[in-house]
Amino acid sequence: MDNSYLDMELLRFTTAGSVDDGKSTLIGRLLFDSKSIFEDQLEHVASSSKKRGLSHTDLALLTDGLKDEREQGITIDVAYRYFATPKRKFIIADTPGHIQYTRNMVTGASTANLALILIDARKGIVEQTCRHSFIASLLQIPHIIVCINKMDLVDYSEDVFEKIKSDYEDFAAKLDVKDIRFIPISALNGDNVVNKSEHMPWYKGSTLLYTLETIHIASDHNHIDCRFPVQTVLRPKSDEYHDYRGYAGRVAGGVFKKGDSVTVLPSGFSSVIKHIHLMNEEIEEAFAPMSIAMTLEDDIDVGRGDMIVRSGNQPTVSQDVDVMLCWFSSSEPQIRSKYTLLHTSNEVKSMVKSIHYKLDINTLHREQEFEKISLNDIIKVSLRTTKPLLHDSYRKNRSTGAIILVDETTNETVAAGMII
Structure with a gap:
């Protein structure tokens, strides 16, 4: 496998909206137009669509992984979908729109860089829009893209788009979200999803996929406060690594460099970082969200649940x-x-x-x-x-x-x- 593929940045996003406003169709369209579907999946979906008497292939069925969902045409659990373009890798958490599944939205959104919130152009902002936007802000998701969908059903009207956009901005003023963008789309026909829409020349912004590929996420993690919760202690006890004692875990914040003086909490003992390993190679520095192993100059008693932090900056x-x-x-x-x-x-x-x-x-x-x-x-x-x-x-x-x-x-x- 090509290393550049492994090094590609990963964007996690969650989709939210109310029932039937086209989340699954939108994700199906993204996967279909970015060529991220396998032939057998497409055939499966085509035959499911025929069974339901539909004249077109219902792309929404691509994301409905559970058999019950495909048969009822609804999403009931968080469906994770993975796809990649030459610019980025993506993990989508497709969460249900029904009120009783708010917990699934929280599950899907807890690690997301971005929330996609769908609004049906005919209905405008509904209770679920407010609920999901609030949860996105509560979970501190740094970016929100508001997709105003079904524009084909309102004659691709700029006025409808502008009205919903201004209503949403009024509501969002109460929320704690730094970056909100609006895109008018038709998921069913593919307008502004992967390809630019010919029906909306008045919209001068980017398509949804281009926005997902280019939105800046590298600084979403906290790179100031150094936090390294220890998950496990590595003691290989082999001849080659006889005295090796490494602390493995995932960096939760900040940048750790070889030679940094650090403190282990809760004991409060201090030491200096001796080595940092990522898989088999030694690296000079590590930052969130990398999973690494770290060794210290001194033999301190460190166990699972302890945290290694920068001495002058503690939680x-x-x-x-x-x-x-x-x-x-x-x-x-x-x-x-x-x-x-x-x-x-x-x-x-x-x-x-x-x-x-x-x-x-x-x-x-x-x-x-x-x-x-x-x-x-x-x-x-x-x-x-x-x-x-x-x-x-x-x-x-x-x-x-x-x-x-x-x-x-x-x-x-x-x-x-x-x-x-």
Whole structure:
């Protein structure tokens, strides 16, 4: 395999919109027009389309991986699709539009560089648009592309596009998103998806694929605060590496260089980076999100769940954290409820100290008085952990600021959270 292919930048994006506004068709169109589909898949989709009595090949069926979805024509789980063009590699998380699957949107979006939000040109902004945009901003996804779809059904009208764009900008002013772009498309006919539309000469911007290929994502990671959560300690004990003791994991922030002085938390011992290895080769520096092994000059006791940081720039170390949680369970949290908390490579016991408010996603209003917390609610809580967490705020670092809560008795993931 060609090395340049391995070195290509990877863009992860998530798609969101309300039911039937064309997410699956859009992804099908992207895959089809960028020649990223295999013949047998296409034949399969063509025969499924015929069975349903359609005169055209329904590209939406390409992404509906589960048999139930293909038969019902809906998306019910997060479908991950991989494709590549000569410029970039892509992973798409196609998430369902139904309200009851907000948790899937959170799952698909948690690692995304970009969110694609679809709006049906005939309907304009709907409740789901606001919900998904808010979740994208809550998850600190750096870029949003708003695709105004089904332009063919509004006669490719510039006025319709401009009206939806200005409505969205009014709503987005309340959100924390730095980069929002708007593209008028017809996923069904392929207008402005991969190829420029002849029907909309008034639109002077880029097509969707060109935007995905060229949008700048290299600085989306935090390259200032050095964070290296240790996942495992490497002790090969072979003759060749008799004394080797390496710490393996994924860089969560900052740039680590050979010779840097670092501190291991929570012990607080300091040392200097001796070697950094990426696979079999030694490298001079490592940065997020590279997976590496690091050795230190001194023999310090380091284990899974510890964090190596730059001595003069350390995360917060505390047993009390305030978190925004997206609640995933039908059993609601109570004060004093206990959960296992997963954070970077750490696992600790935690307890709910207080529940501050529930957020109304549509008005962004904070409800201090509420009857119950149900599936998909977003709440702010304070948690107490049995041992200190080495964390940053989620806004500063999406890796060291994210947590997951697991029910100890059922092993069910009950919430995903962002540390405030």
